[in-house]
Amino acid sequence: MEIAIFKDSQRASLAAAHLLARSIATKNGKAVLGLATGQTPLQTYTELVKLATVGKLSFRDVTTFNLDEYVGLPESNPSSYRSYMRTKFFSQIDIDPSKCHLLNGMAPDSVEECRIYEQKIARVGGIDVQLLGLGLDAHIGFNEPSSSLASRTRLKTLSSSTRATNASYFPSRDAVPHHVLTMGLATVMEARHCVLLAFGIGKSDAVLKMIEGPLGASVPASILQMHPKCTIILDEEAATKLTRKNYYREV
Ligand code: PGA
Numbered sequence: 001m002e003i004a005i006f007k008d009s010q011r012a013s014l015a016a017a018h019l020l021a022r023s024i025a026t027k028n029g030k031a032v033l034g035l036a037t038g039q040t041p042l043q044t045y046t047e048l049v050k051l052a053t054v055g056k057l058s059f060r061d062v063t064t065f066n067l068d069e070y071v072g073l074p075e076s077n078p079s080s081y082r083s084y085m086r087t088k089f090f091s092q093i094d095i096d097p098s099k100c101h102l103l104n105g106m107a108p109d110s111v112e113e114c115r116i117y118e119q120k121i122a123r124v125g126g127i128d129v130q131l132l133g134l135g136l137d138a139h140i141g142f143n144e145p146s147s148s149l150a151s152r153t154r155l156k157t158l159s160s161s162t163r164a165t166n167a168s169y170f171p172s173r174d175a176v177p178h179h180v181l182t183m184g185l186a187t188v189m190e191a192r193h194c195v196l197l198a199f200g201i202g203k204s205d206a207v208l209k210m211i212e213g214p215l216g217a218s219v220p221a222s223i224l225q226m227h228p229k230c231t232i233i234l235d236e237e238a239a240t241k242l243t244r245k246n247y248y249r250e251v
Pocket of ligand 1: 037038039040041133134135136139140141
């Protein structure tokens, strides 16, 4: 794991945006990106939009796959991740909407939807860079603690703590769906480069367990310890509890 600690989330997000921009350039514009939602990647998307707006970056040939989506929310629902991606990112860059893939939480057959999603990822040759956030319980995607470390894209039930955390995006706590579709941990691990962002003191326990704790299904993000190319981008607050912070800085 490469662990990069920045003074604040603004600088960290700038670094993440430049890392993604470099990956797109390396692939001559034809990169396949895995994308995340939530609060954490917003500044990174803003920085990418800035680069695209001044003509330093084009998404014309980029393909994207999002990590997860709520079951039962149509795109017209502002709390859906499809709506989030459109408003916060896709509508502001020159990406081809037909190359932006999200799981369909309205699909009548979720098993088939997840199978086809994995097939689509395989057909484009896999994901070059997978952007990840980190849940307070150390989930990645919506792989809650106890998720199989070998899991593939599938239907999951959210924990009540994740539903409570995400309630701020909904009119009420009861409105947060119980079910989601999410890439599995093994699906995420197949990306050639994983880039996880975590900001704020609230994430410091999950960061500590992910990086320095034992690997196990109780800490889904700890599977990243097994990834051959994983970059963890933190701000100072999220890194507070790490015991080998000086070594990470030396590296
Ligand atoms: P957040 O969510 O970026 O809104 O903190 C992260 C996650 O739950 O994966």
